[in-house]
Amino acid sequence: MTVLAGTSADAFWTTSLRRWNAVCWVLFAAMAAGLAAMDGSVRDRYASLALLGCVVLCYALLDRFPDNPVVRPHVYLCVLVLALGGLAHLGGSYAALFMVTLPHYWMFGRTPRTSMGFLGLATAATLAGSWYREGGSLQFFAETMVSTLIVVAVGVLIGLWAHSVVAQSTERARLIVELERTQAELSEAHQRQGAADERERMARDIHDTLAQGLASIVVLAEAARAGLDAEPARSAQQLRSIESTARENLAEARELVGSARQRGGPAAGSVAQTLRRILDRFAEDTGLMVAGDLADVECDQQTRIALLRCTQESLANVRKHARASTVGVMLTRGPQTVELEITDDGIGFVPGESKGFGLDGMRKRLAELGGRLTVTSSVGDGTRVLGVIPLVPAPGDGDVANDAESEGTR
Structure with missing residues (x-):
């Protein structure tokens, strides 16, 4: 139950994080689309909207169909990198969009190395697009690079911390699963051992009571049959013993079946x-x-x-x-x-x-x-x-x- 509850909680928070990030991304994308509509030529506006549409479409497909063989996480990140570079070239208002997409590299990169690789590509694409848009101005490039690298450094630190927390949570969940599996195996082993001990106890009780009583009845019956003609009085006594032994065995059988024996209590007689x-x-x-x-x-x-x-x-x-x-x-x-x-x-x-x-x-x-x-x-x-x-x-x-x-x- 603990593992199931923990897994459900992790899934809940992961889903909530994805939804929150999607909402923020859509809002910033809408803002970028609005800026594109108000600035630049008609051709640049349509190009910006097309790039944003490609990113949104890929993200929607990835979020809706995570097992889609066409749109995989790395495919979406490649599309995102290219779109950021193109948007940075088309207009100067896409820095906010770059910052919003920082969590995506850690969400879909699978490993820290992959995440940092795509983040580096996105940074380079954004800087290259901005530098090309400004006509190769070194001063503007230097100013943009410094602010971008600061944002990227903060994003890397936060991403590494988040990845470490997730890794620790995953390891803890794995250990809890192993612990509960071990506890279940021990419980099953104890149950089997308890059942075996109980069977052995019942076999011992049956051997010491019913089996011995039945053996006595057989011996007495053979002796009584052999002495019916020669010693009728002796045979009658043996028949009475058979009756008494049978009654005692019946009482023992009822006690064994009904578990009437009181363990550890005072002796009866x-x-x-x-x-x-x-x-x-x-x-x-x-x-x-x-x-x-x-x-x-x-x-x-x-x-x-x-x-x-x-x-x-x-x-x-x-x-x-x-x-x-x-x-x-x-x-x-x-x-x-x-x-x-x-x-x-x-x-x-x-x-x-x-x-x-x-x-x-x-x-x-x-x-x-x-x-x-x-x-x-x-x-x-x-x-x-x-x-x-x-x-x-x-x-x-x-x-x-x-x-x-x-x-x-x-």
Whole structure:
């Protein structure tokens, strides 16, 4: 918008300058035509009017049709130079017309060198016409030359200054255009990066919730179908687990679609209680021995979600890959962090060779909160997953700590 406004303003002032100059030029040309009509012979009058008509016609065509292939700016300046020389030869009242045409050399000359070249030609033509009209009088030529050169010098200084101002304005406009283009490219890049980050977050949430839930439903359904005849009670329990898992997945799907999750707000419910329910469900579905040591940690919603997702992903890996008999989950709070440790006595693996999405998703999820994930495992020795997340101090925690320290000092 700034560039468009600046361009419109420049175009407005350029058009206004052209119109103002055209009005002044026409007025002075009319004055010159009037002087020509009152002085000189009839032949000189018609010749003067013809020269003025040629200049006016060329200027009108150039102003009305700037892209005309016949009347170009340099053609108009050549006609102007010849007309000034002819008018100076025909009568002595055309100095005013010469002064009025000074801006035209800078308007149509394109470059300072071209403008000064045409200005020099116009000066020489005017002086030559005047000198020839006076019969070669050196005194008159000297007087005319001095006054003309003063006018030309002033015109050159003003023209160079105006050209410098225009050049600076053009450069400034170019820089503004480049700046806005760069800002637009950065904005587009940020939008693309934001969209990519959001897609990655959604993929991570879907993997940690819906995909894991559907995998659990498949495993439970296969087990229930295999035990329908031999263990109907066990199959019934597995069907109830399938129903519960499906309901939880439906709730997760609604939350993801509706973006109902509150970022950075207070946690909805106790983390320890939620983790306990997850562990009980896991033990019931898998028949593994699960030991949980869960401290009641207060944290914000995003930290709570990260802890739950990491626990769900780790337990899913245990179900699918570990072949473990015992799983341990420990949630503790340090002075400035909360730690989640999940261990199993399964077959283990080489962490550097893992190419799954789960571990990478957990690392990125914790990294977004300033935390880190450490996976320790080797073949035959089980697996230990440790997640550490920094806690944001709650309002008043510093005052409580200071009060406790003061109490201990007393």
